[in-house]
Amino acid sequence: MSETKKVVRVEKYNGVTTVFLNRPEKRNAMSPALHEQMDQTLLELEGDPDTKIVIIRGEGGNFSAGQDLKEFFRGLEDNPAEAKRMQEIANRWRWERLYNYDKPTISMVEGYCVGGAFMQLLATDFAIAADTAQFSLSEVNWGILPGALVAKVVVDNVLFRHALYYSCLGDAFDGKEAARVGFINYSVPAEKLEDEVAKLADKLMKKSPAVLRATKQAVRQVRTMDFNQAYDYLHAKNMAIRVNDPEESYRTGLSQFIDKKSYKPVQGPFTL
Numbered sequence: 573m574s575e576t577k578k579v580v581r582v583e584k585y586n587g588v589t590t591v592f593l594n595r596p597e598k599r600n601a602m603s604p605a606l607h608e609q610m611d612q613t614l615l616e617l618e619g620d621p622d623t624k625i626v627i628i629r630g631e632g633g634n635f636s637a638g639q640d641l642k643e644f645f646r647g648l649e650d651n652p653a654e655a656k657r658m659q660e661i662a663n664r665w666r667w668e669r670l671y672n673y674d675k676p677t678i679s680m681v682e683g684y685c686v687g688g689a690f691m692q693l694l695a696t697d698f699a700i701a702a703d704t705a706q707f708s709l710s711e712v713n714w715g716i717l718p719g720a721l722v723a724k725v726v727v728d729n730v731l732f733r734h735a736l737y738y739s740c741l742g743d744a745f746d747g748k749e750a751a752r753v754g755f756i757n758y759s760v761p762a763e764k765l766e767d768e769v770a771k772l773a774d775k776l777m778k779k780s781p782a783v784l785r786a787t788k789q790a791v792r793q794v795r796t797m798d799f800n801q802a803y804d805y806l807h808a809k810n811m812a813i814r815v816n817d818p819e820e821s822y823r824t825g826l827s828q829f830i831d832k833k834s835y836k837p838v839q840g841p842f843t844l
């Protein structure tokens with residue numbers, strides 16, 4: 573590994589933990605060291621009782637310029653064993669770990685979001701960008717196809733025509749276009765981005781953690797199930813929450829609505 577300094581930075585505040593890709597001088601391009609530190613950091617935060625929500629963003633005004641072409645590609649060319657090990661780590665945090673994460677995750681995108689960074693973008697539960705953010709599937713412009721899982725997760729998330737267009741052209745598009753085609757939830761003026769992400773995190777913090785976790789897992793899992801499997805799985809999952817939920821959400825939510833009349837579910841969650 574050519575780099576040992578800290579290239580991931582963590583900030584914790586009131587249950588919301590922000591993880592910064594921290595190579596601003598390289599537009600947060602992802603080096604082997606960054607992948608190893610991200611993988612380890614996310615693993616630790618998943619078990620951290622002080623972390624309820626994880627925000628992923630980049631230091632210095634850019635989300636990430638994708639894989640580090642010098643260190644991740646050229647630097648590993650002559651060492652296939654290390655290249656394979658690094659690819660596994662890079663894929664693990666950007667996809668399996670985030671996709672199955674026990675806590676809600678938000679991508680906060682400003683500046684560049686390029687190539688391999690679409691994996692963490694699309695693995696997180698929510699994504700909000702600045703109107704001015706610049707997204708690009710630039711692979712075609714320098715000589716590879718959108719590899720690892722990029723092409724797959726892109727076509728799974730946006731309409732086929734958009735996936736083909738942006739993969740084959742590599743053209744940069746802004747936050748408004750990213751929202752229009754479905755890469756992100758919505759975009760806001762750059763100066764409001766931090767506030768919007770904080771607002772979303774705050775709303776998520778007020779939900780029952782067990783119900784929120786089960787909901788995000790269920791929505792992901794039913795994508796690939798047929799109707800009978802989904803009926804069965806969703807019933808079993810609902811039952812599972814009732815026996816493994818410190819908030820006893822089902823009983824508490826019903827009681828606050830029916831007996832105490834203290835809230836209305838359409839207008840917000842019950843009080844934890």
Ligand code: ACO
Pocket residue numbers: 597598599601602637638639640641642643684686687688689710711714719
């Ligand atoms: N890999 C390695 N180094 C990078 C990367 C990258 N992906 N992106 C930026 N850098 C480095 C530059 O080489 C430069 O380093 P230097 O100061 O040592 O010369 C530094 O970061 C700043 O980059 P600039 O190009 O000077 O910054 P600028 O703001 O003008 O442009 C931009 C930023 C548009 C992101 C440009 O750097 C770029 O096109 N980078 C390549 C992005 C890319 O195609 N990534 C790979 C996607 S494919 C994949 O991830 C599998």
